[in-house]
Amino acid sequence: MGYPPFSSLRPSACPALSRIVAARDGGLCRIKLPGGKLLAMQAHAIADAADVHGSGIVELTNRANLQLRGVKAGGEATLSQRLSDAGLGPRVAATESHDPVQAARQAAVADDARNLLLSPVAGLDADALYDTVPLADEILGLLQSEPRLAELSPKFSVLLDGGERLASLDHPHDVWFAAMPPAIRGGTEPRFAVGFAGQPSSTRSDALAAVRADDIVALIRALLVAFLDLAAPDENRMRDLLRSHDCHTVLARAAEKGSIDLQNDPEVGTWRRAAAEPIRRFGAYPQRDGGLWHVGGQPPLGRIDSATLRGLARLALEHGDGSLRFTPWQSVLVPNVAARAVPQVELGLCSLGFVLDPQDPLARVIACAGSTGCVKALADTKADALALAKQLPAGVEAHLSGCTRSCAAAHCAPYTLLAVAPGRYDLYRRDHASDGETSSPARDGALRFGERIDTYLTIEEAAKRLGEAAGAPIS
Structure with a gap:
């Protein structure tokens, strides 16, 4: 039984397991991971599905989920069912109804709600x-x-x-x-x-x-x-x-x-919450279990391919407990690694192209899908982000957004480059005093990025301006 495209009673353009949303490069299918956890066998199932039904590209999202790009028209229901059969759909209680359409609707609604x-x-x-x-x-x-x-x-x-x-x-x-x-x-x-x-x-x-x-x-x-x-x-x-x-x-x-x-x-x-340390998503740290560690890395710009996902599964099976933990920073952890195997996992992540050093420029840049994947984007943010990383000032974190929706960042970064034309960006600076404020991208537009401090910059000009604004040298 394939899933028809049902959604919640409140309309949404969010991709889901059974709601494949059209994009410039094909359909988008989002897979919600409970607590960000994925088993190795499920990783293989996603990789296989990405190759058969999509472009082979898998995105890590800022809510610790995965997203398949380039889903081919005509196979959406088969893709959704294939992923559900791998245990990647919602846990829906058995219904007395034997109507497959009603069961599919129940699953689609449950998928939407599990945030x-x-x-x-x-x-x-x-x-x-x-x-x-x-x-x-x-x-x-x-x-x-x-x-x-x-x-x-x-x-x-x-x-x-x-x-x-x-x-x-x-x-x-x-x-x-x-x-x-x-x-x-x-x-x-x-x-x-x-x-x-x-x-x-x-x-x-x-x-x-x-x-x-x-x-x-x-x-x-x-x-x-x-x-x-x-x-x-x-x-x-x-x-x-x-x-x-x-x-x-x-x-x-x-x-x-x-x-x-x-x-x-x-x-x-x-009451105050103790300060968190997001930097701990990079590299190896001991767990509460004696002798076990988790090892983390971040793929450039939050994207991997099916072969890389299979490589992650292999690391988890060989050196961990056969599971992976995805994070809200578009990165991944291999948990429950014995201390003696930590160097092997770090080497394995590096060989797969993951960044383990938080000071690496690619660890400090995020970007949305850009104009190659999204009709609303005004610039190829992925390519521009890679160019910016080569000249990014030391210590500076930057977010490249193709439009005001800010799909790549659930929070506002210290600096945002907002596309205004191909290869051209307005530069915004976020005041630390307002970091905790929330706003609606649809309602507040570019204002949510903070103060606009320069306009219509090329990537080279943006790198220079970022260094001036942050008082940091070019790396």
Whole structure:
């Protein structure tokens, strides 16, 4: 049974397993990975599908998922079914209906709803405050099985943060939960700070309250239903709802409906999330399990081919536990590697073209699909990003975007080059003081990138201007 192109009740142009979205270079198929985890046998299945049904190109996304490019017309349903058969679709409870169309619709809706982001080292990080893996499995079960959640936008997302040192805190999630350290739990039961339309911060407390870990699943269910009850048809994200509803009132309504005790003691108001260290996605770091390590690398501009994906699977089978962890920075980790095998995995990643040094220019540049893959892009951002990397000032991070949608970056980078014509860019600088603010790309356009400091630059001119703006020498 192939999947027909059903989607959520709120229209979306987001690619999905059974919603192949047209692009300039063919169709796009997005594969959501639970917690960013992929088994080696599934990696082989994706590589085979990419070769047979697509261009062989696999993209790593900024929500720790994978995306197939160049999907050929006519084989979309076969591709979706092939990936589902490899265990890459949602876990949908058995339905009493034997109607294949109804079953396919149920699977498509469940696929849209399963937007839960974890740390790529959830369950592995020795410094984590809480092992979120079992809890995440419960949350995913809820998101994939609750019929009412079909009304949510496919972009609506939840963050579950266990306090890991390797964590992405710059995604503006609709609902987030963050583990609180033992010193301020006020008891023996673990609890989580909860917030809306943002992310945990190490510089301020945006927590609305705290909740027991055992109550998180029930609170998520109540919150999502409350959102759907209150949201107008054009209010697709929590930030939209909060323009007309008080955040504390929304949370209190959900807690009452779910019979959940919210904790609002003074320590919640002063709580700060410990600073994360995204740099730990590069290279090798010890895990909490004695003698085991995870080893990470980043492919240039977030793209690999099918042969590279098979190479990653081979590394995971030979030196790890047969699994891979993909990250929100468009990179990958090989987990559970014995200490003696770390050098072999590092060498293997390097031979596959991955960057392991965070100071490498290719580790500091991101770019969208660009005009070769997207009709909205005004420049070939991939090629221009490679050219920029060769002359990028030391220590500077840059984002190249073909249009104001900013598909490659869920957060705003310190510097953004926004295409205005082929090979020409306006340069924007993001003020650190506003790093935690969230905005809608569709509503705010280029303003979300910060202050425009120069216009209509070539790549060579942009490299020079970046060095001047950052006070950094050209590398």
